[in-house]
Structure formats: structure tokens, C-alpha cells
Amino acid sequence: MSAPNDLHFPFSALEGQAALQQALLLLAVDPQLGGVLVEGPRGTAKSTSARALAELLPSGQFVNLPLGTTEEQLQGALDLEAALQSSAVQFRPGLLAQAHQGILYVDEVNLLPDGLVDLLLDVSASGTNRIERDGVSHQHAARIALIGTMNPEEGQLRPQLLDRFGLFVRLPNVPDVDTRKRIVRARMAFDADPAQFCAQHAEAQTQLRAQIAAARQQLASVVWPDAIFDAVAQLCQQSGAEGVRADLVMLRAARAQAALAGHAKVSLADVQAVAELALAHRRSADAAQPPSPSGQVNDPNDQQAQQQQPQRQPPNQAQASKADAASSSNTNHSQPDSWGGMAAPRHTGIEPVKALRPFIAKKA
Ligand SMILES: Nc1ncnc2c1ncn2[C@@H]1O[C@H](COP(=O)(O)OP(=O)(O)OP(=O)(O)O)[C@@H](O)[C@H]1O
Structure with a gap:
């Protein structure tokens, strides 16, 4: 049985991923850290933990950035004709606007064109998306927690871009048999009865949510x-x-x-x-x-x-x-x-x- 769409594996139920959880929580408290880059093998809960983090944020937003995304889809579009005619800027929001106050997840960020990575890193560090086309400009708040993943076997990120990612987590493969068993037990319990599994973790989730909210306020x-x-x-x-x-x-x-x-x-x-x-x-x-x-x-x-x-x-x-x-x-x-x-x-x-x-x- 697979989980209904609205229930996701809870962050507090992740097994043996302390470093990743730590980096993600820091990002949740301060999205302007400049993003977290996660390097590691397949199937080590990279996307599961990113999605789980979204549920701890006030907006709950989780936006996945597909590899073929264009700059316009990412930043949003300005209607220049409308601007000429009415002098009012008409803006069609993009993925950055959607991800505001939430997570922007980029799987295989090392395969994204450098220009887009550059843009993502700018926005995540500044918290603002600024669009300029032919002398017309528009900007909006884009407080996004950027999470990128990469598998180095499929290509490297340029050093300039690597350096601009705030935090970096290199995940090992599942370290031992016991951890492997704990992981699959937890996942199978979730898949068997997502509602019950989430209920068992509800208190821990509520505490984490409150802890993040308090930390954001106090930061x-x-x-x-x-x-x-x-x-x-x-x-x-x-x-x-x-x-x-x-x-x-x-x-x-x-x-x-x-x-x-x-x-x-x-x-x-x-x-x-x-x-x-x-x-x-x-x-x-x-x-x-x-x-x-x-x-x-x-x-x-x-x-x-x-x-x-x-x-x-x-x-x-x-x-x-x-x-x-x-x-x-x-x-x-x-x-x-x-x-x-x-x-x-x-x-x-x-x-x-x-x-x-x-x-x-x-x-x-
Ligand atoms: N440490 C873990 N705790 C809980 N579940 C885990 C853990 N590691 C892996 N899993 C489970 O393994 C499956 C694969 O995880 P996920 O899709 O998040 O991996 P990924 O690292 O994003 O993989 P890929 O790079 O292939 O996209 C999920 O069902 C997830 O719940």
C-alpha cells in the first residue's frame, strides 16, 4: 500500500540521518544560509527528508524544480506589452514565488545549467527574486530554503557554484545492517498504515515545528x-x-x-x-x-x-x-x-x- 498524497514520511521518523537532519533544520531556521547541497548515493532519503522538512515550515510548501526548467519558469514572466500599454507591470509568478516560505528542491543540481544554479543561489542568499526584462523590472520576496542534491558520478558542480552553497552534507551509504533494518522497518510501517505511523510521530513533529518557529523568531x-x-x-x-x-x-x-x-x-x-x-x-x-x-x-x-x-x-x-x-x-x-x-x-x-x-x- 502506498501513502495517500497528503501524508508524507515524518522528519522525526528518519533513521540514522543526523547530519542531514541537522543541516536541514539549520536551513529551516535561516533560509538565507544559502542552501544545503547533499551529495550521496541513491535511495538514502534525500528527497524524503527534504519533503519532510517542508511539513515543519509554516507554509508547508515543497516545490520540485525539474531539470528542464527555463529561467522564465523559475523567475516568473513579465508581460512587457501590458507594461507598455498601461505602465503597470503584469507579473506571472514562477517557481520561486511558489516556493516562497517553503522548500525549493533541485534533484541533480549539478546537471542544471550554471546560469540557473547561479540564479537560485542568488535568490536563496538574498531572499528576493528580481526580474528585469528590457528596462522593466519587478521584484518579490522569495524566502526559499534551497536544497540541492547531486551524485558526483554524474558530473561535478563548478567550484564557484559549490562554494556558494551554504552547507554541504556528504551522505555515506547505509552504514550497517542494523541501521538498514531500522530504516526498512520504519518505512514499511509507514507504508502499511501512514495515518497511524504519522499519529505515532505527531507529538515529536509538533515539538520540532514549535522549536523551529521559536528559533526563527529569536534568530x-x-x-x-x-x-x-x-x-x-x-x-x-x-x-x-x-x-x-x-x-x-x-x-x-x-x-x-x-x-x-x-x-x-x-x-x-x-x-x-x-x-x-x-x-x-x-x-x-x-x-x-x-x-x-x-x-x-x-x-x-x-x-x-x-x-x-x-x-x-x-x-x-x-x-x-x-x-x-x-x-x-x-x-x-x-x-x-x-x-x-x-x-x-x-x-x-x-x-x-x-x-x-x-x-x-x-x-x-
Ligand atoms: N534514513 C532513512 N530513514 C527513513 N527512510 C529512508 C531512509 N533512507 C532511505 N529511506 C527510504 O528509502 C526510500 C528512498 O528514499 P528517497 O527517495 O528519499 O531517496 P533519495 O536519496 O532521494 O534517492 P534518489 O537519489 O534515487 O532520488 C524511501 O522510501 C525512504 O523512506
Whole structure:
């Protein structure tokens, strides 16, 4: 039996995809991170998780961008004749307008013409779609969470475009037999009775939705202490990332991470948790080892300030243990070390340290 069209596999029921879930949640909180690029094998829940994320956003919009899409279909069309006759601009909205406040999903983004990718990245970073034709212009808000997927065997994305994707997740193949079994059990349970499966996850979904909404509201007021700028600059410098896009994205992603946890200040732990997502596609080839900043960096978030933060709903136990299971199957955990009490991010794959836990099991 397949699921009715209006029921989709819930985000909180995804198995063993902590890094992808983390990147997507950060994007949900701050769509202007510049999109998430997901590289990985077929059948690893790339489209399932993107669609599931849409259900956590206020608009619920999920727009799929087909490979043959034209610039006009994407941006919308201006009726120039009407503009000449009545001096009023007539605009026929495109996919970007449809995806406003939702998700724009591009499967095999590496096969899309460069011009369109360029446009998508511009719009996702600016939140505005600006159309100009023969001296006539129109613009509208296009706050889109851009999610692109690619299989490198089918062609590479140009480095200029790769660098402009905010976050990057490289998915491994299903890592082990147990995870494989958990995945198929969950999927088969969903397919057998979608309504019941969704009902079982309704509470976790409601909590995640509320958590994202609260984080979005709080985002602009979350601050970066000076030490955070130091830590980010050190990490990016040592990774050999060109320019400062990695720094900008890392700071922004760390702020989204802090907002999700209900914190008012970005901490080193937030930077640590997002660093690999910002660096994986920007690390220079000769920075083969993960960076290890030389200076000791103190955590600028004093305990007292953290304790003064408003309390949020208690963590969902089922989700916390799922996150635990996900993170315990990850052998790439960073452990505390000399870097301001936190481990430097790893350069292989993307299995961020705290996996999904910071989002679900917020501070009590
Ligand atoms: N980690 C997972 N958790 C839950 N379901 C999963 C997971 N991985 C794969 N699946 C299931 O596998 C099937 C294929 O997933 P999906 O279509 O999202 O893969 P994809 O990565 O987008 O593949 P493709 O690249 O071929 O489009 C779906 O039924 C999905 O629910």
C-alpha cells in the first residue's frame, strides 16, 4: 500500500540521518544560509527528508524544480506589452514565488545549467527574486530554503557554484545492517498504515515545528561574542578555505544552532557542531587534516547567562533516544580536546558531533 498524497514520511521518523537532519533544520531556521547541497548515493532519503522538512515550515510548501526548467519558469514572466500599454507591470509568478516560505528542491543540481544554479543561489542568499526584462523590472520576496542534491558520478558542480552553497552534507551509504533494518522497518510501517505511523510521530513533529518557529523568531537577537569570531576565523584559516564565505556561513549556521537550542549567545559548542557543514566543500586540498586551532579559546557563554534563558518545552524522550542511537552508530564523534574544550571538526564525511540532539533535547 502506498501513502495517500497528503501524508508524507515524518522528519522525526528518519533513521540514522543526523547530519542531514541537522543541516536541514539549520536551513529551516535561516533560509538565507544559502542552501544545503547533499551529495550521496541513491535511495538514502534525500528527497524524503527534504519533503519532510517542508511539513515543519509554516507554509508547508515543497516545490520540485525539474531539470528542464527555463529561467522564465523559475523567475516568473513579465508581460512587457501590458507594461507598455498601461505602465503597470503584469507579473506571472514562477517557481520561486511558489516556493516562497517553503522548500525549493533541485534533484541533480549539478546537471542544471550554471546560469540557473547561479540564479537560485542568488535568490536563496538574498531572499528576493528580481526580474528585469528590457528596462522593466519587478521584484518579490522569495524566502526559499534551497536544497540541492547531486551524485558526483554524474558530473561535478563548478567550484564557484559549490562554494556558494551554504552547507554541504556528504551522505555515506547505509552504514550497517542494523541501521538498514531500522530504516526498512520504519518505512514499511509507514507504508502499511501512514495515518497511524504519522499519529505515532505527531507529538515529536509538533515539538520540532514549535522549536523551529521559536528559533526563527529569536534568530536576529542571538549574538556572537568576540571569541566566536576568533574561533571561526581560526578554523576557516586553517582549513585553507578561499575567501571568507566559509566564515560568514559558519557564523550564521552557529547562530541558527544556538537559536534552536534556545540560547541567546552563540557558543563554541555551536560553532563546533556546524563547522564541518560549512567547511566540507570549502577545505583546500592541501588542508588534508582537520584544523586544530593553536590558541586556547575560552567559551564566551558563561553558565549564568545560559541559565537566564527562557525555558522551552521538555525534550521528547523518544527523539532524544533516537538521536542517541543515531549518534552512537557514528564512529566519527569528536571528543572534547584542547580547542576551547571542544574538538576541532573532522574533515571526513559529515557526522557532526552532537547530531540531532541539540535540536531535540534542548536544555532543560
Ligand atoms: N534514513 C532513512 N530513514 C527513513 N527512510 C529512508 C531512509 N533512507 C532511505 N529511506 C527510504 O528509502 C526510500 C528512498 O528514499 P528517497 O527517495 O528519499 O531517496 P533519495 O536519496 O532521494 O534517492 P534518489 O537519489 O534515487 O532520488 C524511501 O522510501 C525512504 O523512506
